[in-house]
Each structure stands twice: as structure tokens, then as C-alpha cells.
Amino acid sequence: MRNLSVMIAGVGGQGTLLTSRVIGAAAIKAGYDVKMSEVHGMSQRGGSVITYVRIGSDVKSPAIEKGEADILLCFEKLEALRWLDYANKDGTIIINDQKIDPMPVITGKAKYPENIVQNIKARFKNVYTIDALDTAKRLGNIKVLNIIMVGLLAKSTGIPADTWREAIRETVKEKFVELNLKAFEEGYKIAGCMLELSN
Amino acid sequence: MKKLMLGNEAIARGAYEAGITVATAYPGTPSTEITECIANYDEIYSEWSPNEKVALEVAIGASFAGARAVCSMKHVGLNVAADPLFTASYTGVNGGLVICVADDPGMHSSQNEQDSRHYAKASKVPMLEPSDSRECKEYIKKAFEISEQFDTPVILRLTTRISHSQSLVEIEERVEAPLKAYRKDPDKYVMMPGMARKRHAIVEERTAKLAEFAEKSDLNSIVWGSREIGIIASGISYQYAREAFKDASFLKLGMVHPLPEKLIAEFASKVKTLYVIEELDPFIESFLKERGIPCTGKEKLPVTGEYSANLLREKLLGIKEEIYNNLNESVPVRPPVLCPGCPHRGVFYVLKKNKLTVSGDIGCYTLGTLAPLESMDTCVCMGASIGVAHGMEKAMGSESARKAVAVIGDSTFIHSGITGLIDIVYNKGTSTVIILDNSITGMTGHQDNPATGFTIKGEPTRKVDLVKLCQAVGVERIRVCDPFELDEFSKVLKEELAAEELSVIIAQRPCALLKSVKYKGLVRVNREKCQNCKVCMGLGCPAIVDTGNGIVINDALCVGCDLCLKVCKFGAFEKAGDNNA
Missing domain, CATH: 3.40.50.970 (Thiamin diphosphate (ThDP)-binding fold, Pyr/PP domains)
Structure with missing residues (x-):
């Protein structure tokens, strides 16, 4: 079984924890061994948040090392840049094209880097960007941004779409299942279009 | 049935399966979910206590009364609960008593990086350390058996990467642990000097028996590989070591106090180079060195922060991972902040x-x-x-x-x-x-x-x-x-x-994240009124952004608390209606 390391980077409050749980649930359903690592507490208050999902036949460490992530799923551009060395050379990098200024930028002590996506594209072959916030707004709830990102990622994993749908049904709160399934379909569709374009 | 579980969730499940009826805690990252998850079981009385000392005292009372009880806290919480811990070691238990303590190497959410293993040694209480969620569930059940067999509280030590990692756990049925009879026994439960002197001697005998137990228990096990390198590790360090050293031999310690001296000496004698891999203090390493067993540990590995497989490869084998995709760009830090709407x-x-x-x-x-x-x-x-x-x-x-x-x-x-x-x-x-x-x-x-x-x-x-x-x-x-x-x-x-x-x-004023708190309508900036004086930037609200060409509101973050309306002298902030469904 091929090992797959997925690293999720975002800003506290963007719902990255739920994303990793959906990915974990889908991988289990697909018959893999899974270990995931999350960080709770202080960084969840708007800080830089990362979670690891390691999928394989017998996973030891729950942590992903630098240069190891097959997929880097980034909920925010600056976070993509921050955690870039964790992606492996041929890794897929999916970036939500959203900018959330960190406090040093807000207070004028630092500058938000420019051309992040272009710079990353210059280094990596498989870089996909999406305005997931806009898509989420269109669906009527910005909170589903995380499941749109799941939809995007699903296409690159080889795990069938129905397994993902089932994982979502089991993981998210019941009253949000329909909305989140819609969000998943959006992400999945967009990923399909992207892959076609890149082929 | 197998389920993906957080380490903390697996501990809760294990405690449930072990038949506990009382659980106490004061919340503290990374231990909080243990008790949150336990509270979902109707069979178990659970409480948030005012602090860890009270939490442990309540659990001790439950144990004296004959119930299996668990008390959970973060590492610094054990400082607060240290007073009852040291004497509960003397009284021992009636129903099994397990104290779960979660350390935070790397200080993800803590004010210090103390190593709780010293408490086990100092209070003369056995300590187990699981290395993934499956072991979290298995070890807490074993901890209850040890507690009752040896008449002692048992500490289950966790770290952030164990508590907050998820892995597969086999779900089993609960086995009820009926309330044991309570018998008035001042010699055991009243620690006045006369009684405590006798109990101290019993504690010393108990530690000796536990050390014997550690030699044979399957909590400690050897995985033989190449004899060139032998590694002694426990907890998450064991997993990192397995990643970094694919072919080495391993002595995995599931019980970190008391340590199995003979087993360690035997393992050490059969490998050429011996590494002790443990985050934080040289707890196991010191044990070896005091007994003249040569090993390499903290002379090469840090006492601070978390380990990783890469760190072990670099420090012990001199293999440095090549970072080929570093953009060498300065990335502004993103420290945590008070949420939008925070009172x-x-x-x-x-x-x-x-x-x-x-x-x-x-x-x-x-x-x-x-x-x-x-x-x-x-x-x-x-x-x-x-x-x-x-x-x-x-x-x-x-x-x-x-x-x-x-x-x-x-x-x-x-x-x-x-x-x-x-x-x-x-x-x-x-x-x-x-x-x-x-x-x-x-x-x-x-x-x-x-x-x-x-x-x-x-x-x-x-x-x-x-x-x-x-x-x-x-x-x-x-x-x-x-x-x-x-x-x-x-x-x-x-x-x-x-x-x-x-x-x-x-x-x-209630926390803005509480469901009961409903602010109405977001805020926007009236460009004609804004003088760009930036007084509002002093609020440190993540939703107020200085674009360089004026102040704007990030409507994905604004909750409409209206604090900014109160600091702007020019009335430049106004309600925008609720456009964020």
C-alpha cells in the first residue's frame, strides 16, 4: 500500500481540525492504517495551525517531517509559504487563495509577502489554487470552506468519492451534513476541472 | 470494531471499559478531552473540580469508598495536586486510582516544560507511558489492575503528541467494577505520624515489588533487530525512533517507574551502541548512568522541545535532511490573538x-x-x-x-x-x-x-x-x-x-465564541469619514486591516461586536447589515 502524508496548514478558527478528521475517517474506510496529530489550545486562537494525517499500511509516528508531505493542503497563502519545506519534491500543493493578515502585519511590524502563489508555482509542478472563501459564501456559509478543501484534496488521493461522502456524513454534525456534502461536491468538481486543465 | 481516536478519547474509553464510576479533572491542554469524553458515559459520575488538588482529593475519596476512579490534569496541574499525591502514595487505594497527567514538550499551550516522570519517582508511585491511542486504552486498564494489585495510585503519563494524535483503537465492552466494601481503617487512611511511619515502610516494599513486576510485565518489551544499535525509548519518542532507525533493536518501556534494571542491563549487554531516546529530562538515561550502564542520550539530544524522526537522524546519525524547496523568504510569524469580539x-x-x-x-x-x-x-x-x-x-x-x-x-x-x-x-x-x-x-x-x-x-x-x-x-x-x-x-x-x-x-461580558452570544450585523468602514488615524489598530482586532490605502474590515472575521465603533472619533465604522450568513 502506498503511504500518503497529508499536511494541513491554516489559521486557528478555519476548521482545519474537522478537515483532518474527515480525511482520517475516509482513509480508514478505504482500509488504511492512519495516524493523525493535531494541536489544540493556544494556537487555535487565530494562530498558525497545522495537522498531520499519515496514511499507510503500518504507520509509526503521527508526525510529518520536512520534505515528507505528499499533499500540503493550505487554507491560507502565508501558511502555505510557512510550511512549504514540509512538502516533498513531487508533492501536490493546494492553496486556498485567501489572505489573513497576522498580527505583526496588522500592526505594521512586518510585511505580508507578495506573489506567494507564483513563487510556489515556480518551485513545484503540482500547485492548485482556489478561492474557497468565495465558493463558501456562494453556498451560504463561510464555515464550509474546510469541506470544500476536502473535496479538492479527495481527487488527488485515489480514495473513491463515495467513501468521502460517507466519511463526511459520519464526521460532521447531523444538521450540517447536507450543506457539507454540497461543499464537498463543489470542491470535488473544481478539482476535476483543475486536473483536466493541468493535463 | 476499530475506531480512529484521539489519545485522550482512547483513555476515556479505556477508563469506561475498566468500569470506573468516578472521574474528576480541572481542564488543561493537552489533557482536557479525557474528562470531556468520559462525561459522555452515563455510567460514570464526572466533574470539573475547582482545581487539580480538589479533583485528586475527590478521586482519592472515591477510591477509598471502593470505586475505580480517574483524575486528569495537565503537567502543571500535578504541581497543584502534588500534596494529595504524595500522601495518597502512603494510604494506597481501595478501588483502583489512576491519575492521568499530560506533559507538553514544546509548550504548545503551557507556561513551562516540566517532566512529570520526576513526580512518579518522588512520590514513589508507578507510572505507565503509552505510545499511541491503542496503548492509551490498554494501559489505563492495566493501570487499574496494577493499582488494585499493589495498593497504589498509578500515574498514566501522556504528552501532547499522544493526547492529541489519533490512531486506531479496538472498542471493547465495559466490565463493571462493583464498589468494593469500605472498611474503617485508620492505620491505612489516617496519615498521622505514627501511622505514616508504618505506611512509608510499606511503600518502600511496594516499590521493590513493582520493580520486580516491571522486569516481567509485558508493558516493557524488546523488539530485536540489528544488534549494532539498541534503543531504549518510551511514549512518542519510541515512535520517532522507530521511524528514524528502521533496523535497530528496541527496548520499549511502557512502565517508566519503577524501571526494570535487569531487563535494561540485559538489553544493553547485547547491543553495540546504546541510545536512550526520551523527550525532556534524562530520566531513563540517569537511571542507566547511576548503574554504570554506558549509553548515549542527552550529550547528543536536546532537553528542550519535541523530538522528531529527522531530529534523531540528524543528532545521532549525522544525516541532515536536505531542504530543497525553501524560498528563503521572510515569513511573518502568526502568533495567536484574542478572537474578534473577545471581551x-x-x-x-x-x-x-x-x-x-x-x-x-x-x-x-x-x-x-x-x-x-x-x-x-x-x-x-x-x-x-x-x-x-x-x-x-x-x-x-x-x-x-x-x-x-x-x-x-x-x-x-x-x-x-x-x-x-x-x-x-x-x-x-x-x-x-x-x-x-x-x-x-x-x-x-x-x-x-x-x-x-x-x-x-x-x-x-x-x-x-x-x-x-x-x-x-x-x-x-x-x-x-x-x-x-x-x-x-x-x-x-x-x-x-x-x-x-x-x-x-x-x-x-461573555466569550464571543459562546453559542448564546449573538452579535448582529457586521461592521464596514465609511471611506469618507475615515481619517486613517489608525487609532482602531490599537485594538488588535484581526478583522480590522490596514491595507496601506486605508482601513478595511475583513468580513470573514468580523463578528459585529462593535467595539471599534466606540474607539473611532470620526464615526468611520458603521453597521453593514448581516452579509455573512
Whole structure:
């Protein structure tokens, strides 16, 4: 079984924890061994948040090392840049094209880097960007941004779409299942279009 | 059935399967979910206690009464609970007693990086350390068996990467542990000097028996590989070591106190190079060195922070991973911030304006230290704000207290702030203490506490009235004020600072993340009115952004708390209606 390391980077409050749980649930359903690592507490208050999902036949460490992530799923551009060395050379990098200024930028002590996506594209072959916030707004709830990102990622994993749908049904709160399934379909569709374009 | 579970969730499941009927805790990252998950089982009485000392005492009482009980806390919580721990070691148990303590190497959410293993040795209590979620469930069940077999509390040690990692766990049925008979036994349960002297001897014998047990227990096991390199490790370090050294031999220690001396010596004698891999202090390594067993550990590996497979490869094998995709661009840090709508923002905005010395405490509001609010001067441990303010006043004279405040959250105040307040009343201090009452335990993720009016299971209960509590201990000046009413809050603060006696200001506004808090309508900037004076940037609200070409509101973050409307002299902020569904 091929090992797959997925690293999720975002800003506290963007719902990255739920994303990793959906990915974990889908991988289990697909018959893999899974270990995931999350960080709770202080960084969840708007800080830089990362979670690891390691999928394989017998996973030891729950942590992903630098240069190891097959997929880097980034909920925010600056976070993509921050955690870039964790992606492996041929890794897929999916970036939500959203900018959330960190406090040093807000207070004028630092500058938000420019051309992040272009710079990353210059280094990596498989870089996909999406305005997931806009898509989420269109669906009527910005909170589903995380499941749109799941939809995007699903296409690159080889795990069938129905397994993902089932994982979502089991993981998210019941009253949000329909909305989140819609969000998943959006992400999945967009990923399909992207892959076609890149082929 | 197999399920993906957080380490903490697996511990809760294991405790349930072990038949426990009582669970106590004070919330603290990374231990909180243990008790949150246990509270979902109807068969188990669970509580948030006011602090870890009380939590452990309640669990000890339950154990004496004959029940299996678990008490959970973060590493620094064990400092608070150390007093009952050391003597519970002497009394032993009736029903099994397990203390779960979660260390935080790397300090993801803590004020220090202490290594709880020293407590096991110092209190002479056995300690187990699981290395993934499956072991979390298995080990807590074993911990109950050991507790009852050897008549001792048992500590289950976790670290952040164990507590907050998820892996597969096999779900099993609960086995009821019927209440054991309680028998009056002062020689065992009343630790007066005469009885305690006898018990101490029993504790020493017990440790010797446990050391024998450790030699044979399957908690400690050897995985033979190449004999060139042998590795002794436990907990998450074992997993990192397995990643980094694919072919080595491993002695995995599931029991880290007492250690199996013979097993270690035997393993050491059969490998060429021996590494001891453990995060934080050289606990196992010191044991080997004291016994003259040569090994390599902290001379190559750090005492600080978390380990990783890469770190082990680099420090022990000299293999440095090549980083080929570094953009060499300076990436601004993203420290955590007070959330949009956070009630503490109003308090710190006013404190900074008044240039006060602020002794702080543990909670979300510790973030008031960071730019741009930059209000907090000190933060030591739960409850320290009040004692520190009093000590500063006694050192610098009461004039200094006219320019100083202590700030402490509602839950933290109940945890251990109240004793500091009593000290000021008793010893004639004149400090101003601000209780940041956001109606919840915030940082750990919204746990109820004695001041919220609800139990861990969400049942309504009596609520500690903070005003009456302060009155009862002798505070005469008590003011209750909304920190978002900036003018009123400033006025109250100035009056209480000026008063040459102790005052308590209760800054009352619920956490913006509570479901009951519903702000209406977002804010937008009226470009014609905005003078770009940037006063609003002093609030440190993540939703207010200076684009360089004027101030804008990030409508994905704004919650519509309207604090910014109150700081803008030009009326440039206005309500935009609710466009964020």
C-alpha cells in the first residue's frame, strides 16, 4: 500500500481540525492504517495551525517531517509559504487563495509577502489554487470552506468519492451534513476541472 | 470494531471499559478531552473540580469508598495536586486510582516544560507511558489492575503528541467494577505520624515489588533487530525512533517507574551502541548512568522541545535532511490573538491607555501581552496574578498600587485566585483586582466551571456568585462593569485605582465564541469619514486591516461586536447589515 502524508496548514478558527478528521475517517474506510496529530489550545486562537494525517499500511509516528508531505493542503497563502519545506519534491500543493493578515502585519511590524502563489508555482509542478472563501459564501456559509478543501484534496488521493461522502456524513454534525456534502461536491468538481486543465 | 481516536478519547474509553464510576479533572491542554469524553458515559459520575488538588482529593475519596476512579490534569496541574499525591502514595487505594497527567514538550499551550516522570519517582508511585491511542486504552486498564494489585495510585503519563494524535483503537465492552466494601481503617487512611511511619515502610516494599513486576510485565518489551544499535525509548519518542532507525533493536518501556534494571542491563549487554531516546529530562538515561550502564542520550539530544524522526537522524546519525524547496523568504510569524469580539479586548485597550503595571494570569487573556495591546507585565501560574500584585505593592509601597492591577479570569479566580485575594484582605493590601468574567473556561475550549451555573454534563446547578464571594472574604469595594462600555469601564478603573484600599472590578461580558452570544450585523468602514488615524489598530482586532490605502474590515472575521465603533472619533465604522450568513 502506498503511504500518503497529508499536511494541513491554516489559521486557528478555519476548521482545519474537522478537515483532518474527515480525511482520517475516509482513509480508514478505504482500509488504511492512519495516524493523525493535531494541536489544540493556544494556537487555535487565530494562530498558525497545522495537522498531520499519515496514511499507510503500518504507520509509526503521527508526525510529518520536512520534505515528507505528499499533499500540503493550505487554507491560507502565508501558511502555505510557512510550511512549504514540509512538502516533498513531487508533492501536490493546494492553496486556498485567501489572505489573513497576522498580527505583526496588522500592526505594521512586518510585511505580508507578495506573489506567494507564483513563487510556489515556480518551485513545484503540482500547485492548485482556489478561492474557497468565495465558493463558501456562494453556498451560504463561510464555515464550509474546510469541506470544500476536502473535496479538492479527495481527487488527488485515489480514495473513491463515495467513501468521502460517507466519511463526511459520519464526521460532521447531523444538521450540517447536507450543506457539507454540497461543499464537498463543489470542491470535488473544481478539482476535476483543475486536473483536466493541468493535463 | 476499530475506531480512529484521539489519545485522550482512547483513555476515556479505556477508563469506561475498566468500569470506573468516578472521574474528576480541572481542564488543561493537552489533557482536557479525557474528562470531556468520559462525561459522555452515563455510567460514570464526572466533574470539573475547582482545581487539580480538589479533583485528586475527590478521586482519592472515591477510591477509598471502593470505586475505580480517574483524575486528569495537565503537567502543571500535578504541581497543584502534588500534596494529595504524595500522601495518597502512603494510604494506597481501595478501588483502583489512576491519575492521568499530560506533559507538553514544546509548550504548545503551557507556561513551562516540566517532566512529570520526576513526580512518579518522588512520590514513589508507578507510572505507565503509552505510545499511541491503542496503548492509551490498554494501559489505563492495566493501570487499574496494577493499582488494585499493589495498593497504589498509578500515574498514566501522556504528552501532547499522544493526547492529541489519533490512531486506531479496538472498542471493547465495559466490565463493571462493583464498589468494593469500605472498611474503617485508620492505620491505612489516617496519615498521622505514627501511622505514616508504618505506611512509608510499606511503600518502600511496594516499590521493590513493582520493580520486580516491571522486569516481567509485558508493558516493557524488546523488539530485536540489528544488534549494532539498541534503543531504549518510551511514549512518542519510541515512535520517532522507530521511524528514524528502521533496523535497530528496541527496548520499549511502557512502565517508566519503577524501571526494570535487569531487563535494561540485559538489553544493553547485547547491543553495540546504546541510545536512550526520551523527550525532556534524562530520566531513563540517569537511571542507566547511576548503574554504570554506558549509553548515549542527552550529550547528543536536546532537553528542550519535541523530538522528531529527522531530529534523531540528524543528532545521532549525522544525516541532515536536505531542504530543497525553501524560498528563503521572510515569513511573518502568526502568533495567536484574542478572537474578534473577545471581551478581554476592551479591558486591555483601557489598561494600555492608562499605562498600568499588569500582573496577569493563565488563560486566553494572557494574549493581552502581545502587540498591539501589550498590557501584561507578568504571568507565572494559575492564580499568581493576585499574589504578584500584592507582593509588588509590599515591595514598592502602596503608591505603586495606584498604577497597577491584577487581571484574572473567572475560572482561574476560582481555581486559585481566591486565596490570593484573601491574603490581600488579611494583610491590608490596596491592590485593584480585575476579574475577567467571560462566563466560561475559554482557552481550553469552553468548559463549565463553578461560576457558570452548569455541571460538566450540562445540568443546571448552583452558581458561585463572584460578588458575594468577594464580599464574604471581606472585600468592600466591588464594581461590576461591561468592558465594552469603554468610557464607563475607564471611569470605574480610575476610581478604584485611586482608592487606597483593595477593590475588585468584575469585567463581565461573555466569550464571543459562546453559542448564546449573538452579535448582529457586521461592521464596514465609511471611506469618507475615515481619517486613517489608525487609532482602531490599537485594538488588535484581526478583522480590522490596514491595507496601506486605508482601513478595511475583513468580513470573514468580523463578528459585529462593535467595539471599534466606540474607539473611532470620526464615526468611520458603521453597521453593514448581516452579509455573512
